[in-house]
Amino acid sequence: MPSLHRAPTKGSLETKERIFDAAEALFMDQGFSTTSLRAITAKAKVNLAAVNYHFGSKEALIREVFDRSLGPLNGARMAQLDRLEAAAGGNPVAIDKIVEALVSPALHVSHDPLKRGAAFLRLLGRALSEPAEYMRAFLPAHYRDVVVRFRRALSLALPNLSEAELTWRMHFTFGAMAYSMAGTDAVELFTTPDDAGVDDAEAIVQRLIPFLVAGLKSPTPKSRATRSVEPSARKVA
Amino acid sequence: MPSLHRAPTKGSLETKERIFDAAEALFMDQGFSTTSLRAITAKAKVNLAAVNYHFGSKEALIREVFDRSLGPLNGARMAQLDRLEAAAGGNPVAIDKIVEALVSPALHVSHDPLKRGAAFLRLLGRALSEPAEYMRAFLPAHYRDVVVRFRRALSLALPNLSEAELTWRMHFTFGAMAYSMAGTDAVELFTTPDDAGVDDAEAIVQRLIPFLVAGLKSPTPKSRATRSVEPSARKVA
């Protein structure tokens, strides 16, 4: 890979873009594993082998499509947290503001005037429903910075929480958030909230935030956490 | 389909059982979509076509394996709720008890003395990570009764909540729970709670319950829910 920046002799970028756009559209419609390279190349009107030439593999294509969607979202989350912390000037930021910074960018991006990105959250929802190993590999990489930043902010706002407790509560928080994002559109696994109010993103956010805030602020029950670290403890899910 | 109960002439059930057991083991190890029918039939030492003969399709096989795991779990949940309601004798059951009835059976089943079932929660975690349409089709069917029963109990325990609010909070609850189950073993998507305490199921349950209870009990923010039901609202995740 000699020239990474801008090397194409002819309409190569055009080809790559066409693949990219076709893939993004099909992924949103059908999910990642369901969408075949043959379907993508047919829609993009390029040769089948062009995908592997330009992207290396289907996995890499998925990764790039996903990156372009997820990057701005997490960027917005951290930017919003930056603003909050700047305004607080050293003091801890209020928990509900932190949670809002984590949750609400998903809403705003969905209203992005640039038409693409309007439904890219579907991609994230899809990704959470994918079985492939590589999803579990690069999703954490993308979220690492977000997790670190929000963890620090929450740690300041919730000084009574142990590190372990905070980690678990963030785990639950991300779980509920992820499920809400995926569930509204793709996977309504258990409950079907269709009958309850609009699937308006803002409505979800406004309901999700207090739920998560209350969970994060909940009192530590008993410190029975030290009860056992014995390795005989079953590893369970 | 004439005789559904018990029809086989010879060792057919044995073959079916062998396929079933091999499939269950491989699914737990590798997930559903990664496990090929050829791998299953090789392990079970049966012919490839036997799967389609006995189960109809890979999807149906997955479904049956999954059913046998999930049935007892949800049965335990509802049995525990039954006991609570009987003890309460008409009065609302305490929220933390309801949540415990929902969450903790996952722990106890994992300690099932009968060795199979010890790690079947991995199957559930796997299922939640599957992209296939049929997962979204029969998972709600299995959870329908659980959702209805727990919804009724929670509705009594939280009389101030509107139906819509309750639905959303249950949605968040199931999300956090599902993610916790899947995340501990299979998909640590965002956070990696390895560094924080044991992956002991009881530890998770004891931390998850107060988190969810607090979220469920959280005060309704503003009744801005009526703000808009206009169809122009973006359907977003």
Place this chain on the structure above:
DNA sequence: GTCTATACCACGATAGAC
């Protein structure tokens, strides 16, 4: 009814010609 052998088509990937 049960099981086997085998063929079929779609998939992702890649080598090599242009």
Place this chain on the structure above:
DNA sequence: GTCTATCGTGGTATAGAC
């Protein structure tokens, strides 16, 4: 850069042996 041809593997369908 692009294309054709082809490989290995996947789920599935069926004809026919027992």
